[in-house]
Amino acid sequence: SFPPTLSSTESYSVPSLNKIRKNNSTQAASSPDMKLKEFTPAITADDSDDETYLFQCSSAGLYQCSVTGLVFVMKGEGDVVYRTVPWYRRLLAQHHKKPAGPLFDIKCQQQSVCQLHLPHCELISTGGGQFLQVAHVKDEGIEFITPHQITESHVVINITGFSGYGNVKDENSPCDPVRALVLLFYKPPVDPDLTFSLSVLLLPQNVVLQDVLHSRKERDVDERYIDTSPHCKLHPKQVYTLSAVPEDDSVLVQPIEAEFHEEYYHNYFPSFQVILKKIMKTIMMTLTDSTSSHSVWKRAVYLSSSGVKKCRDSVPWNLSPDERLLNVRSGFIDGISEPVLNSLLDKLLEKKVIIDAELEAGIMQNRSDRARFVIDIVRKKGEAASSQMIERNFLFVN
Template structure:
């Protein structure tokens, strides 16, 4: 994202966000003179009126809060701080296509301790929304809830997941010994997976990669051409070559959600054939309901909420039930959301209780 004005690009310093750090990663601009400074990672531009250290991090939107004001997210929400108060203007990257009129519905939400206010932009360029600021806290671009679903600039991101190493449990070892004794063939290898994400173009790719690593482990990010135009609420399909029985696409189509700033789940997954995650949950539904422990069910609820597979309201509804009814409602709620959500539930269940998951045949 390039501005027409003169500016200086910088690569920020990073603090926090490590494997053992519960806080979000913080970016730093350390500025020694006035000018325009654009972050290579986030696309943010700071108009500095003097020396100062600016810290900024990505925080989660409250969709409920925005809905109360007839708004929806149209960019990441940045928590910005500057002790020297030396930031005069903030340029936030947008993903609208100006020729369609989408910029007309943009404003900037400023969320602080005293509530939320909506700032009218000083200017909207081809790439950025520009506002004057005096105070600091969270800033993010929003759009009118009832704005037309015009096409936006979007990213198609690819993450490759190699075959997973099996969990080493007593049952695994016993199975291996039986196979050796009876001279049975080894089980088929785990499938490799290509995870495809459809996201608005102004997401911060570094943040997407960091959060996916936190939740899904090691993946290889495929740096292929990414930018395109997608229609919000439109369904897209993934075609592969070669196609056939050796390849499974799930789900067969995925909706592009232009508000996906908190959610970095896989949109479409390409893997070897076998039962889909939705089919696995359906096949093992009764055994999961009857066999999952209350402690693991609670942890599963927490983790599914963390990665936005379920909502706060859905979690509260589950927690009101008794243990077996909780499990039944959770399995059915996730299964109805499709293969991507079902796959995440299976993955988390395997992490929480590998012995139980292996007994079910999920591993």
């Protein structure tokens, strides 16, 4: 069951996406100038720590999830419960299909979702997306739905039933370029004399970032997500080379080359690992097409200003929980990412560490102010509340 968590909404005008007043009425779903409202779902975890999203809708309209990018056209009020699940690759292969997006398990007891928009990463303006379909995975099998419409960002289908929905395309479809992400995860050393590393992931743009962060956190709680501009265009099955400056013995990139696979929507393993043998504040990284030597992504990556991570092992254990929060306060504010911060707010509400009014006050602020608000309000509530936050392991990951 889900706690009665507030789902915040922001309103936009389609297609211009200009903000409008929140209390404007949402027009009928069939209207071409229908208003799009963005919401932040409640996030819960089951016994196996798999995350599930909840959208509590109060009226008909068009709503976009800020975490997954999904858009729901609602014909009335209802509770939409959804999560990502692994693809049945063998079943897809029997139909000569392959994944072209995450597989979402979607449920709505009130049956009030009438249309679904699934994010894609194809370049429609250059002819991509011609082979896109939507797989509807049910207990009795699988069906493939021809899209009602394909926009620059979403595949649109009309739905009547629920269960699994995800974008697919033909196995033999052309390897046209797609919108992609270069995601960086940094593991600083506890000891400045030790080496440390950057994991570099090449993923299609329509992955759910929250799922990637959650998956990486499960592998290594001390790893930090580096929030840099990740966007680029990559060719599936193309080999890319990663280089780093300074190009000397202090930096080791392995492997030097890696192939981009567009079908990875569940296991998020790095394509490259960069080993840093000394403390650095900045490293210049470039991803290059191995065949043309054309640079497809180049960024100056800013690492921890101190070089050495203040993790739970370096915080004295004789401090009280609220003192421990104060000890890591600046690192928490600088380091925690927005999806993880939103998840933390939901967890604190679920554990009754904060109340609805405090949740609402928190979500109205930008990321750094929200992080400052969260750690300070929990710290001021005393040792019991501070212990809840420490036990959630949110202090030491980005």
